[in-house]
Amino acid sequence: MPDLTFTGIGSGLQVSEIVSAIVGAETAPYVSRSNKQQAEITTDISAVGALKSALENLTESITDLAxxxxxxxxxAKGSDSFVNLSASKDAQIGNYSVKVDALAQSHKLSSGAFAADxxxxxxxxxxxIEVGSNSFSTMLSPTNTLEDLRNQINDGPLVGSDKNDSVIATIITGDDGQHLVLTSKETGLSNAIKVTVQDGDGNDTDNVGLSRLAYDVSDPDPxxxxxNLSEVTKALDAQITIDGTLVVTxxxxxxxxxIDGVDITVTxxxxxxxxxxxxxxxENNSNIKPGLEKFVESYNELQKLSKQLGVAGESGNGPLAGDSLLRGVMGKLRQELSNSFDTGNGNTLSLSEIGLQSDRYGVLSLDTEKLNELIDSDISGVQQLFVGTDSTDGFASSIKELTSFYTDADGLIQTRIDSRTAQLDRLDDxxxxxxxxxxxxxxxxxxxYNAMDLIVANLTATGSYITAQLDNMPGVVRKTK
Known part of the structure; x- marks a missing residue:
């Protein structure tokens, strides 16, 4: 496009304005039509995207019930703070008593006093040092101190490929000097600490030199x-007695x-x-009610969105008014809500029977009293209503299958979004x-226009020349006004 605006020299016409007007007359309707198409496509993508998101939320809300x-x-509940409890689904319903006879302890040993240097x-x-199945060694020179030994136990270097997985070395400084303290990382008798030495003086147990750190009570004969180390804390197993007779360590x-399915932690x-x-x-079925409430909330949000997207009337239409996609998915969901589901032995159960109700506007609510009554009287039926039987799908499975038809990567909604996105790309092209x-x-x-202007200029010049020649002819008198 030329950058200059000019008037025709020969014709005196406003060439730039004329050209701009002609191009503008061609451009304006196209731009209007193109922008309208873009707005319609973008609105549709946003609308079906919002629908997809709401359907995915609905699927997520029902997942636990599937x-x-x-x-x-x-x-599993306890009567006091001596034990903490947890129970799996395998636990059998019943009552038990537990006495905590002993708590498990880590083994702790302390050396005699050493001067810092x-x-x-x-x-x-x-x-x-041996603790359970873990055994490791470290070498010492004549110049090493207690702090050097502590560092080597904790951080190496160690002899061979074994590493220290079992004991922590610390130094406690008292009025009499430094004491090396060894503590097993794990509790129990099997994690008792054994310390053997190879002393430079050739005597490994005499409580002189390196032998001062020897400790071994593994022999059956006391x-x-x-x-040579003092036992600060014994290595102990935990012990409980169940129902007054059964001892467990x-x-x-x-x-x-x-106890089958029950984990007991003694404190x-x-x-x-x-x-x-x-x-x-x-038995604990307290998670069913919040699971259903989560579904009700998600469904009502979807219902609200569908009305906004599909509204039609004098005040204006929603972006999916009359759209078969929206009508189809909402119609199928309403059908699922009204279905009865096989619960085995020729019995069926519907959502309305467990307290799920829909008003005339399609809004769901939950009658918790009705739900709790059915949970107490027929928990297996409630489970099969949602989960299904070996041969039939339950409500939760049916909802997940239905929504995935629309929300999967190759589902109807994503296919439509992909098609609309391709339309935007073509519109850009x-x-x-x-x-x-x-x-x-x-x-x-x-x-x-430039060519026309040149012709007009030439004609004007020719006319001026002829006029001048006529004016110079003898006897020609120009009439003046």
Missing amino acids: DADNFQLRS ETISDGIGMVT LNHIK NGTNEFKDV KQHDVDDDNSKINVS DRVAFGRRMESLEARLYSQ
Whole structure:
């Protein structure tokens, strides 16, 4: 497009204004039509996208009710703070008593006092620590101190490929000096600490030099025990007594499935005069009501959106007014809500029978009293209503299958969005092509008007020449007004 605006020299016409007017007359209706198409397509994409999102929310809201593992759960409750409880679906309903006889403890050992700068080994020595199945060693030189040993136990270097997975070394400084403290990371008798040394003086148990750190009570004969370290805390298993007769021990304070499906974590030991802890295992279906309420909320949001999208009337139409996609999905959902579902043995159950109601505007509500009554009287039927049987789908499965037909990557809604997006791409391409056509038209008009202007200029010049020649002819008298 030329950058200059000019008047025809020969003709005196406003060429730029004329060309702009002609091009504008061609452009204006196209731009209006193109913008309208873009707005319609974009609105449609937004509308069906909102519908897809609402359907996905509906699917998510019903997911928990589609899983049989979320029905007929178990709840384990204790009478006091001596035990913490959890129960799986496998737990059997019943009552039990538990006495905590002992809590599991980690093993802790402490050395005698060392001066801060005292060397602990008479020559080259080695310390080996065993805790359960974990065993590791570290070498010491004649210059190493207690702090060096602590660092090597915790961070290495260690001899061989074994690593320290089992013990923590710390130093406690008292008035008498530094004490090395070893604590097993895990509780229980199986995690008792054993320390053997190879002392530079050749005697590994004499409580002199590196031997001061030796501790080994693994021999059945107490006379062979080596106790050069002091035992601060014994390694102990936890022990409980169930129903006054059944004794159970464990290396940790957690007892899993000692009672079928019930995990018991002991937190403190019963004194002699304490009452035993009472455990009650009962059926727990408290998650069904909030699951249904979540579905009701999502469905009502979808219902509200569908009315906004499909409204038709004097005040204006929604973007999906009369649209078969919207009518289809909402009609199928309403049909699912009114269906009865097989619950086995020739029985059926509907949503209305468990308290799900729809008013004349299509808004759902939940009668919780009716729901709770049916849960108490027929929890298996309620479960099969949502989950289904071996041969039939339940309500939750049917809803998920229905919505996926619309919301999947190859579903109806995404297919429509893809088609509309392709229309936008084609519209962009058409705009580029139209712009080029208008540039070509503008250039052609300027060329034509310039050619016309040149002709007019030539004619004007010729007329002026003829007039001048006639004026100079003898006897010619110009009549003046």
